Amino acid sequence: MIESCLRSEKHVRGVLIAGLAICLSVSNGLASTVKPQHNASAQGQPKPNIVIMVADDWGFTDLGAFGGEIATPNLDALARRGVRFSNFHTAASCSPTRSMLLTGVESHRAGIGNLRESTPRAHFSSPAYQGSLSQRVVTVSSLLKDNGYRTYITGKWNVGSEPHNLPPQRGFDRSIVQGDTGSDNWDPQQRYLPHTDKVYWYEDGRTAVLPAKFYSSEYFVDRMIGYLDQDKGSAKPFLAYVGFQANHVPLQAPAEFIAKYKGRYNQGWTALREARRDSAARLGLVPQNTPLATLPTTLVWTAQDAQAQQYQARRMEVYAAMAEAMDHHVGRLVTHLKAAGQFENTVFLFLSDNGAEGSDYDLAQLWLKTQYSQDIDRLGGPGAYSIQGPSWASASASPLNGFKFFAGEGGIRSPMFMAGPGIQNTQGIYAGLTHVTDIAPTLLDMAGIARPSQNYKGQPIEAMAGHSLLPALQGHNAPLRQADEILGYELSGNAALFKGAFKLVKNLAPLGDGQWRLYDVVADPGETRDLQKQWPAEFASMQKDYQIWADAHGVLPVPSDYNPVMQVTINMILDYWLPTFGLWIAAGWLVPLAGWVWWRRSRRRT
Known part of the structure; x- marks a missing residue:
């Protein structure tokens, strides 16, 4: 009975809350028609080393060099040595962005149109929503390795755990x-959520044995330094x-870093959001007096009682400490490269x-309470669980609108910089529209490697979609994209299309109503002034452009009742809890049902 009921997602939605409580308790063949724009090796220059550092869930102004108050001196020094990109865009969640970073191919064409955990089940049959890299894409790491590079990766992968998708088969030594x-x-x-049976770690493509205790940022840098030293x-x-x-x-950081921020956020998220907006404007990253949108998910700080304010401030203290701890370990990597004589010939991204x-x-609180403490005095430490939450997230994104998972600029405009040999821009900031698909072709151009367009080692592949950033890195501030060129985007039903200074965008609840809006995100990066009535022709034509783009990239509409948080829970139950604990789940429903039947029959006999 339970199995037949759970075949229907609508039934799962109807019984979810009650059922959840019960469940949680128990370079051969390489062909190319695209030439590198700039070939450093052909000019007698050595090929540069490349260091890619991917932060997870950082807001636009979290980095000091982008206007934030968090101490990130090592990253700031690199950023100010190179070029900061103030109009750089990613996807609004991890897997799609990482697929585009590695391949230069738009995420749907790369096979990761959505995070697997939040994908509607009806989308699983589509090649655009497999949740892992398509075999029709080639990674920049593979191309660099084919052309004489040593290649290493440590940390989060999240683009597929099938044998053919693990790092050794995707170009990493x-x-x-x-x-x-x-x-x-x-x-x-x-685990941070109960959506799998364990955390899956791999070393050189095999199941990894990790230390019982570690700190993630420190461990990832330690292992990278170890790989570099071995070779x-x-x-x-x-x-x-x-x-x-x-x-x-969960937000976690060493106590000595947390202590630095005690009391720093006692004025609340609104004051922080305004301060960061002003700082980013002084740096030239956004226009002066950029308006701030009012997010429906941001609470009123002054309406919180003293205890709530204290708890919320502690959450942001831990968040800042976690970012500073990461920066500290970035500094260790930089110091190592300097000592090894490799720093000057290394490009940092x-x-x-x-x-x-x-x-x-x-929805995971029942499980979290059995796994973690959320006491204020333990936040950030081992065994404790903390989040930033929507109100502080709006401050991290300042002055942008929205946050992770949504198509507002706060979800998809991310801090990015590049620094290293040959990178110079007198202003230090590039304001033109750029995208994560631009990175792979840029790195290939820096290494003097042609990018494949149709074929790799005898297999047909998707062509890279991005533009090389080299002109911007070498001091040219002209736009990389033509005024009539479109750049489309979709994730979980939240969608956007860029064209010149215009952005067409729609967001689902709770940050939107599913209706299209039109903004000038050059003058109004906070997306506060809807221009659809002032520019009706552009508004209509861009909707047509979006549909053409969506059809060409295999974008599917989400169900009318789709909710990404609920979908994560549905997928968690159907993909993990039911197959693993099916009998226990069935018993959890059948025992109360049998009792109810017995009670009804007893009443009838009476």
């Missing part, structure tokens, strides 16, 4: 990676990709995979 969306930062085996005698250049968990939930995390995971 050495790897220690987490295959999941995240985990505890102190205990590598502790320090090699004359080959290297690619080093570090996928940090900071600042993915930093980005966040999406905007700040505003989800609250309320």
Whole structure:
């Protein structure tokens, strides 16, 4: 009976809350028609080393060099040495962004149109929503390795755990990676949500054995330094990709970093949001007096009682400490490269995979209470669980609108910079529209490697969609995209289309109503002034452009009752809890049902 009921998602939605409480208790063949725009090697320059640093869930102004108050001196020094991109876009969640970063191919065409956990079940049959890299894409790591690079990755992977999708088959010589969306930062085996049976770690493609206790940012840098040291005698250049968990939930940091921020956030999220907006404007990253949108998910700070304010302030203290701890370990990697004489010939790339995390995971509270403490005095430490929440997330995204999972600028405009040999821009900031698909072709151009357009080692592949950023990195401030060129986007029903200064966008609840809006995100990056009535022709034509783009990229509409948080729970039950604990779940429903039947029959006999 239970199995037949659970075949219907609508039934799952109807019984979810009651059932959840019961469940939780128990370079051969390479062909190319695209030439590198700039070939450093052809000009007698050595190929550069490349370090990619991916932060997890950082807001636009979390980084000091982007206007934030968090101490990130090592990243700031690199950013100010190179070029900061103030109009750089990703997807609004981790897996789609990482697929585009690695391949230069739009996420639906790369097979990861959505995070697997939040994908509607009706989409699973589509090649655009497999939740892992398509075999029709080639990674930049594979291309670099084919052309003489040593390649290493440590940290979060999250683009597929099938044997053909693990790092060794995707161009990495050495790897220690987490295959999941995240985990505890102190205990590598502790899940942050009960959507799998364990945390999956892989070293060089095999199940990894990790220390019982660690701190994620420190461990990932330690392992990367170890890989570099093992091959320090090699004359080959290297690619080093570090996928940090900071600042993915649960928010955790060493006590000495947390102590630095005590009392720093006692004025609340609205004051912080305004201060960051003003700081980013002074740096030239956004226009002066950029208006701030009012988010429906942001609470009124002054309406919170003293105890609630204290607890919320502590959450942000832990968030800031986690970011500073990551920066500290970035500094260790930089120091190591300087000592090894590799710093001057290394290109550094930093980005966040999406905007700040505003989800609250309320549906998992029953499970979390059995796994973690949420006491204020323990937040940030081992065994404790904290989140940033939607109100602080709006401040991390300041002055942008929205946060992770949504198509507002706060969800998809991320901090990014590049620094290293040959990178110079007199202004230090590039304001033109750029995208995560631009990174792979840029790195290939830096290494003097042609990008494949139709074929890789005898297999047909998707062509890279992005533009090389080299002109912007070498001081040219003209737009990389033509005024009439479109850039489309979709994730979980939240969608956007960029064209020149215009952005067409729609968001689902709770940040939107599913209706299209039109903004000038150059003058109004906070998306506060809807221009559809002032520009009706553009508003109509861009909707047509979006539909053409969506059809070409295999975008599917979400169900009318779709809710991403609820979908995560549905998928968790159907993909993990039911197959693993089916008998216990059935008993959880059948025992009360049998009791009710017995009671009804007893009453009739009486």
